[in-house]
Amino acid sequence: MNFTYYGHSCFSLEIEGRKLLFDPFISGNQLAKDKVDVNAIEADYIFISHGHQDHIEDTVSIASRTGATVVGAWEVMSWLQQNGLQNTHPMNTGGAKRFDNFTVKCTVAQHSSSMPDGSYGGNPMGFVISSAEGSIHYAGDTALTLDMQLIPLWFNDLNAVVLPIGDHFTMGYGDALMASEMMQCDNVIAVHFDTFEYIKVDHNQVREAFTEKGKSIYFPEIGKTVDLGACFGR
Numbered sequence: 248m249n250f251t252y253y254g255h256s257c258f259s260l261e262i263e264g265r266k267l268l269f270d271p272f273i274s275g276n277q278l279a280k281d282k283v284d285v286n287a288i289e290a291d292y293i294f295i296s297h298g299h300q301d302h303i304e305d306t307v308s309i310a311s312r313t314g315a316t317v318v319g320a321w322e323v324m325s326w327l328q329q330n331g332l333q334n335t336h337p338m339n340t341g342g343a344k345r346f347d348n349f350t351v352k353c354t355v356a357q358h359s360s361s362m363p364d365g366s367y368g369g370n371p372m373g374f375v376i377s378s379a380e381g382s383i384h385y386a387g388d389t390a391l392t393l394d395m396q397l398i399p400l401w402f403n404d405l406n407a408v409v410l411p412i413g414d415h416f417t418m419g420y421g422d423a424l425m426a427s428e429m430m431q432c433d434n435v436i437a438v439h440f441d442t443f444e445y446i447k448v449d450h451n452q453v454r455e456a457f458t459e460k461g462k463s464i465y466f467p468e469i470g471k472t473v474d475l476g477a478c479f480g481r
Contacts, residue, residue, distance in 0.1 A: 248380050248406065248475045252467035253288070254279035255301060256388070256411065256438040263348035263378050265291045269385055270302035271309050278442055282470040285309065292346060295319035296387030297360035298326065298368025301442070307332055318344075318351065322369030326362045340372050349378035352401060356389035358417065381406040383475070384430065388439065391422035395429040405432040407475055411439030412453060412464075413446025420453045424460055433462045434479045440466075 249261040254276045260267045268290035273279050285305050293315045295303055310317050310332050317327060321337040328335055338344060343352045352375040360368030373387040382402045388411055408430055411417035417439055418426065427435050440448045450466055457464040465478055
């Protein structure tokens with residue numbers, strides 16, 4: 248299972264020969280400038296956790312170019328259709344769907360959601376992606392929530408969880424530690440950090456906190472692709 252980071256909360260997973268892109272925000276991210284060519288990103292599916300600009304900005308351009316199926320809340324999909332996309336698949340929290348050779352389960356995220364024009368963005372959500380290659384949970388933008396205790400009841404062998412750690416607008420790293428315990432997964436991939444002044448974090452401090460709890464946290468590098476098994480020493 249290959250993981251490629253494009254900055255902020257945007258990343259892709261290559262699973263079962265399919266390329267899954269999450270929360271495309273590249274053009275407006277200064278940290279991704281000169282590191283990522285948004286016009287070269289490939290995708291078979293695009294998953295949108297919620298409607299905020301820093302999670303949806305490049306969706307229309309990438310989906311139009313690649314023909315990717317875009318998946319997310321009904322309201323987000325309706326907005327994208329109004330902006331020229333037709334290949335969309337609406338879902339909502341609690342729902343599950345089999346796509347090709349992988350399954351998607353939509354999970355609860357405690358956050359807000361509005362579209363770039365201020366219209367209603369429906370419920371924010373996360374996604375558990377599961378296939379024969381393994382399972383990974385992207386929590387989306389979220390606070391710590393007790394709903395995370397449900398994840399291991401559905402998926403008791405998560406390879407990794409992708410969590411926001413920047414605090415201020417989402418959970419911070421302390422709550423991310425608690426989230427990983429609730430989800431019974433020791434391997435955390437950090438997202439939603441350093442992009443803006445509000446969410447800058449001390450990487451060493453975060454790593455030390457995770458190490459003390461016997462857990463691993465990976466700070467992905469923008470533009471870099473890694474094998475998740477190798478990343479966490481498997």
